[in-house]
Amino acid sequence: MSGFPNPLPRPPEELERLRAVWRAPxxxxxxxxxxxxxxxLFYLGAAMLFFVLAGILALLxxxxxxxxxxxxxPQATYNQVFTMHGTMMMFLFAVPAVEAMGVYLxxxxxxxxxxxxxxxSAYAFWAYAVGGLVFFCSLFFGLAPDGGWFMxxxxxxxxxxxxxxxxxxxLGIGFIEISAxxxxxxxxxxxxxxxxxxxxxxxxxxxxxxxxxxxxxxVFGFPAVILGTALLEIERGFHWPFFIAEKGGDPLLxxxxxxxxxxxxxxxxxxxxxxxxxxxxxTMCGTPLVARRWVVLALVATGFIAFGVWVHHMxxxxxxxxxxxxxxxASMAVAVPSGIQVFxxxxxxxxxxxxxxVPSLFVLGFLAIFTLGGLTGVMVAVVPFDWQTHDTxxxxxxxxxxxxxxxxxxxxxxxYYWAPTASRRALSERLGRWCFGLMFVGFNVAFFPQHIAGxxxxxxxxxxxxxxLGWGWINMTSTIGAFVLGLxxxxxxxxxxRNFRPFTGANAGNVWxxxxxxxxxxxxxxxRSIPIVTSLEPLWDQPTLARDVEDGRYYLPGTATGRRENxxxxxxxxxxxxxxxxxxxxxxxxx
Amino acid sequence: xxxxxxxxCAKAALVALVGGCSGPQSALDPGGxxxxxxxxxxxxxFAVATAILVAVLALAAHAALxxxxxxxxxxREGWVLGAGLAFPIVLLSALLVWSLSITxxxxxxxxxxxxxxxxGERWWWRVTYLGPDGRPLFSTANELRLPVGRSVDVExxxxxxxxxxxxxxxxxxxxxxxGRVNTLSLAAGRAGTYRxxxxxxxxxxxxxxxxxxxxxxxxxxxxxxxxxxxxVAEPTSDETRRGRDLFxxxxxxxxxxxxxxxxxxxxxxxxxHVGGRLTIGAGxxxxxxxxxxxxxxxxxxxxxxxxxxxxxxYRGEDLRALAAWLESLE
Ligand SMILES: [Cu+2]
Numbered sequence: 001m002s003g004f005p006n007p008l009p010r011p012p013e014e015l016e017r018l019r020a021v022w023r024a025p026x027x028x029x030x031x032x033x034x035x036x037x038x039x040x041l042f043y044l045g046a047a048m049l050f051f052v053l054a055g056i057l058a059l060l061x062x063x064x065x066x067x068x069x070x071x072x073x074p075q076a077t078y079n080q081v082f083t084m085h086g087t088m089m090m091f092l093f094a095v096p097a098v099e100a101m102g103v104y105l106x107x108x109x110x111x112x113x114x115x116x117x118x119x120x121s122a123y124a125f126w127a128y129a130v131g132g133l134v135f136f137c138s139l140f141f142g143l144a145p146d147g148g149w150f151m152x153x154x155x156x157x158x159x160x161x162x163x164x165x166x167x168x169x170x171l172g173i174g175f176i177e178i179s180a181x182x183x184x185x186x187x188x189x190x191x192x193x194x195x196x197x198x199x200x201x202x203x204x205x206x207x208x209x210x211x212x213x214x215x216x217x218x219v220f221g222f223p224a225v226i227l228g229t230a231l232l233e234i235e236r237g238f239h240w241p242f243f244i245a246e247k248g249g250d251p252l253l254x255x256x257x258x259x260x261x262x263x264x265x266x267x268x269x270x271x272x273x274x275x276x277x278x279x280x281x282x283t284m285c286g287t288p289l290v291a292r293r294w295v296v297l298a299l300v301a302t303g304f305i306a307f308g309v310w311v312h313h314m315x316x317x318x319x320x321x322x323x324x325x326x327x328x329x330a331s332m333a334v335a336v337p338s339g340i341q342v343f344x345x346x347x348x349x350x351x352x353x354x355x356x357x358v359p360s361l362f363v364l365g366f367l368a369i370f371t372l373g374g375l376t377g378v379m380v381a382v383v384p385f386d387w388q389t390h391d392t393x394x395x396x397x398x399x400x401x402x403x404x405x406x407x408x409x410x411x412x413x414x415x416y417y418w419a420p421t422a423s424r425r426a427l428s429e430r431l432g433r434w435c436f437g438l439m440f441v442g443f444n445v446a447f448f449p450q451h452i453a454g455x456x457x458x459x460x461x462x463x464x465x466x467x468x469l470g471w472g473w474i475n476m477t478s479t480i481g482a483f484v485l486g487l488x489x490x491x492x493x494x495x496x497x498r499n500f501r502p503f504t505g506a507n508a509g510n511v512w513x514x515x516x517x518x519x520x521x522x523x524x525x526x527x528r529s530i531p532i533v534t535s536l537e538p539l540w541d542q543p544t545l546a547r548d549v550e551d552g553r554y555y556l557p558g559t560a561t562g563r564r565e566n567x568x569x570x571x572x573x574x575x576x577x578x579x580x581x582x583x584x585x586x587x588x589x590x591x
Numbered sequence: 592x593x594x595x596x597x598x599x600c601a602k603a604a605l606v607a608l609v610g611g612c613s614g615p616q617s618a619l620d621p622g623g624x625x626x627x628x629x630x631x632x633x634x635x636x637f638a639v640a641t642a643i644l645v646a647v648l649a650l651a652a653h654a655a656l657x658x659x660x661x662x663x664x665x666x667r668e669g670w671v672l673g674a675g676l677a678f679p680i681v682l683l684s685a686l687l688v689w690s691l692s693i694t695x696x697x698x699x700x701x702x703x704x705x706x707x708x709x710x711g712e713r714w715w716w717r718v719t720y721l722g723p724d725g726r727p728l729f730s731t732a733n734e735l736r737l738p739v740g741r742s743v744d745v746e747x748x749x750x751x752x753x754x755x756x757x758x759x760x761x762x763x764x765x766x767x768x769x770g771r772v773n774t775l776s777l778a779a780g781r782a783g784t785y786r787x788x789x790x791x792x793x794x795x796x797x798x799x800x801x802x803x804x805x806x807x808x809x810x811x812x813x814x815x816x817x818x819x820x821x822x823v824a825e826p827t828s829d830e831t832r833r834g835r836d837l838f839x840x841x842x843x844x845x846x847x848x849x850x851x852x853x854x855x856x857x858x859x860x861x862x863x864h865v866g867g868r869l870t871i872g873a874g875x876x877x878x879x880x881x882x883x884x885x886x887x888x889x890x891x892x893x894x895x896x897x898x899x900x901x902x903x904x905y906r907g908e909d910l911r912a913l914a915a916w917l918e919s920l921e
Contacts, residue, residue, distance in 0.1 A: 074895065075795065075796060075798070075895040075896065076795075076895065076896070079794070079795070079797075146794065147792075147794065148792045152752075152753055152791075152792075154751070154752050154753070154769060155752040155753065155792070155793060155794050160713075160751065160752050160794060161794075244769075245768075245769035245770025245771075246769070246770065250770070251753060251768060251769055251770075252768065290668060290671065291668045291671045291672075294668070294671060294672065294675075316755060316763070316764050316765055316766050316790075316791075317766045317768060317773075318765055318766060318768070318771065318773035321694055324694065325687075325691050325694065328687065328690065328691070328694075329687055332683040332686065332687060333683070335679060335683070336675070336676060336679050336680065336683075339674070339675040339676070339678075339679045340671065340672070340675035340676055341675070342647065342675065343670070343671040343674045343675040344671050344675070346647070346650055346651050346654050347654070347668075347670070347671050349651065349654040349655050350653070350654035350657060354654075354655045356655075364651065364655070367647075367648075367651055368648055368651075371643075371644055371647050371648070372640075372644055375640040375643060375644060376640070378636075378640075378683065378686070379633070379636050379640065382632065382636070382686065382690040383690055383691070383694045384628065384629045384632060384690055384693045384694055384763060385629055385632055385633055385636065385690070386763075387629070387762070387763020387764055387765070388618040388626070388629050388633070388759060388763045388764070389618070390763075390764060390790070391755060391764070391790045391791060391792075392790065452612060455612060455617065455618050455619050455633070456612055456614055456616065456617040456618070456619065457614065457616030457617050457618060457759045457786070457788065459757070459788055459789070459790045460792070461792040461797060461798075462797065462798035463798045464798050464799070465798065468615070469614055469615065469616055469786070470614045
């Protein structure tokens with residue numbers, strides 16, 4: 001490439017000034033950092049904390065169910081524990097975790113220095129972290145909600161839940177929902193506006209596409225549940241009858257509002273994970289993603305169809321058969337885009353040469369588990385079959401296959417894959433293999449038998465069951481598997497403790513020989529200059545790119561205004577020419 | 592292993608699998624046409640899904656382990672669309688048509704000359720048999736009886752929160768919603784006892800909200816119907832007479848009815864024929880003197896949060912007499 005925007009040599013003090021402007025506050029003031037890389041990692045840390053806490057609750061559930069007629073957890077406690085487990089996994093772990101990864105990765109991947117509204121991300125994070133912790137602590141005061149994570153009224157309304165438990169859910173989750181929307185707006189605008197010059201939509205990483213669809217889905221889906229929670233809280237507080245049948249309300253209204261958010265939420269969680277896989281596999285196989293256009297199309301299609309399937313959570317409510325058939329068809333259709341992606345990934349593996357690293361193992365594990373979860377998903381989309389399996393352990397097994405397989409495994413792949421961009425050391429391949437092995441085996445031992453339990457008639461959300469029904473051995477197996485799965489997660493935490501060293505200003509570098517821009521030197525702190533993008537895997541296609549960026553030959557090699565400056569691009573085409581120095585996002589921190 | 596032995600092994604394994612999955616509450620152990628159809632649908636889907644899963648995994652393994660010279664198919668996008676787009680569309684369309692044909696179908700057994708109304712209550716089931724004119728014939732709890740080979744319309748609703756009525760051996764579940772009546776048609780193909788359980792989380796003792804469906808031949812069913820319509824019989828022993836008097840003298844009638852006596856309470860289950868029911872406490876315990884006594888003294892210990900108060904005042908002879916009378920109410 002001949003015409004670089006900035007000539008060499010660069011003025012000597014330029015780099016130091018650039019670094020000073022972007023440096024994060026040190027010591028305990030680190031928590032006041034306002035920059036995507038830092039907020040992204042805090043965010044991720046909080047999400048993992050809730051993952052561990054909710055995972056411990058899951059183990060309590062499994063201990064209680066291990067044998068029939070057990071009484072380790074009394075009924076009232078069990079009801080709180082499973083409600084908290086579900087709520088936390090969905091609202092405090094899954095959505096925030098993928099949102100956090102987006103906040104962390106997107107600017108790096110798009111070679112921007114930050115997202116457009118760093119303070120908004122910080123707001124989203126702090127609202128979530130504080131709200132989430134307060135919410136979790138309600139468990140210690142016996143005030144945790146106990147209405148199940150989808151909080152169906154009238155059970156959760158004032159008459160049948162007179163305590164403050166349900167209010168904790170409604171207010172706590174209200175905060176989290178608002179935080180999720182704030183984060184989504186940040187990501188939405190970020191994908192569209194903060195991209196390196198030349199990164200037109202056809203050169204946008206698949207992961208960015210996934211996050212774009214993700215953000216749009218949050219912006220459409222979450223208002224429904226915010227409305228629902230507001231109405232229910234008003235009903236509880238002021239006795240306005242939105243959901244009370246004898247006063248003219250309708251309990252099904254809540255179900256519609258909740259699942260209009262709730263089902264898309266599953267894809268809100270899955271699409272970013274699919275984005276991880278589409279980013280990791282090409283690197284590990286050393287070849288661009290096969291059928292990339294179709295994968296992008298599949299992401300967008302999922303985003304659309306996902307809003308037409310919510311009634312499949314309500315097949316047993318007695319709605320007219322005609323509407324059931326429509327939603328049944330849509331629910332089956334949503335499997336198709338996932339199928340396309342699965343085969344595109346397999347084709348990518350076949351085309352390249354897969355290196356069996358820890359991220360690859362997690363991706364392969366994901367493929368196996370998610371495929372099974374998808375197949376049982378088609379089964380429960382079949383109306384009569386769902387009449388038998390709805391609200392049973394079959395469904396519990398199904399959604400853990402889809403959620404743990406479809407999101408947790410890719411997330412762990414992502415941790416192992418991207419850790420070197422944030423940390424001075426990469427995570428350990430040896431511990432990573434143990435982590436994967438334990439998690440994969442543990443997961444299947446824990447959840448596969450639950451399909452059988454469900455078919456044998458075991459409903460979900462029961463704290464005990466009689467021995468005569470023959471569910472004992474299934475549940476014991478499940479419990480053993482759950483602990484093995486937990487052990488796998490523990491190995492990961494040990495690996496983190498031993499090797500993960502973020503915020504040191506240095507990182508491990510492009511250890512996988514990846515082709516995308518988050519692997520430019522400089523990593524999370526700040527890239528020396530913002531390159532012009534000419535292809536999908538710039539680091540593969542322009543061997544000197546990393547050095548040229550590092551030398552400061554590209555855009556914004558220093559700071560012109562003495563403040564933080566960022567690239568800004570046209571939403572659709574990406575900037576052709578100069579990245580305007582965006583509004584200074586943040587006043588220069590201390591010298 | 593010879594192929595003969597192989598098939599025999601496979602058959603044995605399948606029988607063991609199916610047998611291991613049977614039970615009074617198993618959807619894989621159908622006792623009626625509706626559940627049977629769904630089970631067939633289920634087994635078919637399991638078989639096809641297994642085949643697809645194995646194929647996908649084999650393909651992935653092949654792709655991952657393929658030697659350095661890349662398989663030619665991998666380089667074409669076309670098969671991704673074939674396998675990911677065309678194949679599922681064809682297969683899913685077929686599945687949709689089949690499943691909808693089952694969805695629309697009612698039971699084809701001849702209808703019974705009565706209906707059953709079941710009201711979900713926290714955490715038990717109020718069961719009322721209705722005559723052809725819709726008038727209530729009698730009321731009972733936590734147990735339905737059906738004549739084999741007849742289809743019975745069961746009208747489902749709730750007195751409080753949402754519950755879901757589910758007898759896996761006979762049919763899929765259907766929710767009981769405030770302000771609505773959902774009708775489920777139940778038909779048993781063979782005599783037997785099927786267990787059902789509430790399938791929509793309803794708080795508190797949701798786990799302990801079960802019931803029984805007994806399908807029996809016409810003769811014994813008719814006898815049962817006649818017996819249920821009758822009021823409480825006059826006690827025949829001193830002990831049961833004493834038990835009845837205690838029942839009427841204490842707080843029980845405020846909540847319980849015993850037809851033919853002054854007890855007409857409607858908050859709890861009708862106890863007119865409680866001794867003839869298989870279980871007490873909504874599928875919790877088998878009905879006999881001992882369990883009845885334990886229940887009366889402290890129902891909350893057996894079923895946490897239960898909506899019947901404990902009666903620790905009853906002890907010794909009194910308790911035995913009360914339990915004996917209840918047990919005699921067949
Ligand atoms: Cu119930």
